[in-house]
Amino acid sequence: MLKQEIEDGQASLADPQFRADVLTGLVLAPRAIPARWFYDRRGSELFEAITDLPEYYPTRTEIDILAACSDALAARVPAGAAVVEFGSGSSTKTPALLRAAKPAAYVPIDISGDFLRESAATVARAFPDIAVAPLEGDFMRPLKLPAAVADMPKLGFFPGSTIGNMGAAGAVDLLRSMRASLGEGALLLIGIDRIKSPDVLVPAYDDAAGVTAAFNLNLLERINRELGGTIPVDAFRHRALWNDDRARIEMHLEATRDVAFAVDGRPFAMAAGETIHTENSHKYGPRDARLLLRAGGWTPVEEWTDTGDNFALILAEA
Ligand code: AVJ
Numbered sequence: 635m636l637k638q639e640i641e642d643g644q645a646s647l648a649d650p651q652f653r654a655d656v657l658t659g660l661v662l663a664p665r666a667i668p669a670r671w672f673y674d675r676r677g678s679e680l681f682e683a684i685t686d687l688p689e690y691y692p693t694r695t696e697i698d699i700l701a702a703c704s705d706a707l708a709a710r711v712p713a714g715a716a717v718v719e720f721g722s723g724s725s726t727k728t729p730a731l732l733r734a735a736k737p738a739a740y741v742p743i744d745i746s747g748d749f750l751r752e753s754a755a756t757v758a759r760a761f762p763d764i765a766v767a768p769l770e771g772d773f774m775r776p777l778k779l780p781a782a783v784a785d786m787p788k789l790g791f792f793p794g795s796t797i798g799n800m801g802a803a804g805a806v807d808l809l810r811s812m813r814a815s816l817g818e819g820a821l822l823l824i825g826i827d828r829i830k831s832p833d834v835l836v837p838a839y840d841d842a843a844g845v846t847a848a849f850n851l852n853l854l855e856r857i858n859r860e861l862g863g864t865i866p867v868d869a870f871r872h873r874a875l876w877n878d879d880r881a882r883i884e885m886h887l888e889a890t891r892d893v894a895f896a897v898d899g900r901p902f903a904m905a906a907g908e909t910i911h912t913e914n915s916h917k918y919g920p921r922d923a924r925l926l927l928r929a930g931g932w933t934p935v936e937e938w939t940d941t942g943d944n945f946a947l948i949l950a951e952a
Pocket of ligand 1: 692795798
């Protein structure tokens, strides 16, 4: 087989949506690729490493809040409930929630089937009294929950401020489809990162050890691996900046010299200083967050924060 045929063969194994998003994103002005494509195996490992960084406060702050509010939360959750986790990934925050909410069932939802089955099995072993019913799918759209939980009260769980990756319109759409999946009267516990000083925010996305830089640059490696790309990764650098007008951290990949490369056989050129926009992480003030929830069809009922008000866990009702 010719080298090109082998490469074409590999390229054709890639997710067609990934290829489409990269090929269209590289010709947008400004260039942009959706953040969801960070999470191949290597990207997921790098994200786990980010959550342990001293500068990356959200994960540890949210876990502390969850531990501190567990009695108050338990008092709000009806008996015999089903916890439905959107984008469960490696389910790191799940044990703290399950200990507090003591549900009858747990439904982790994730797009990555491998990850999903692994973490569902881990949770099932640790909580033998809870029925675990994993659901493989894209939670951006309304989903039909497993029949076994149909008649149980629902508690949706959407931690990590993942909603911050979306702009206002996308976040409202997502909240509405969660409401459609969970039904009238359901509860939703959602983690939302607060607006705070750029002196805290920027280092959280541009750490001294360079893990976030590696996470961002891995997107280019993934394009090279899966889409037959020839991007010179060493000609790019990680940039993280606070966009105060839009209340968001932005991550970009900046070309440090003029570069020419191919992806899937198509040629691209970038001048030194040009960027590819790879992620937005929107932050919300207390009222902003509640307004967002209301726009998405959810009524806030209680919220918990850390002493520094760095991060919020909000409980809302459909
Ligand atoms: C997983 C989207 C919540 O925005 O803080 C962390 C992703 N990117 N460091 C975030 C991320 C760079 C993270 N979310």
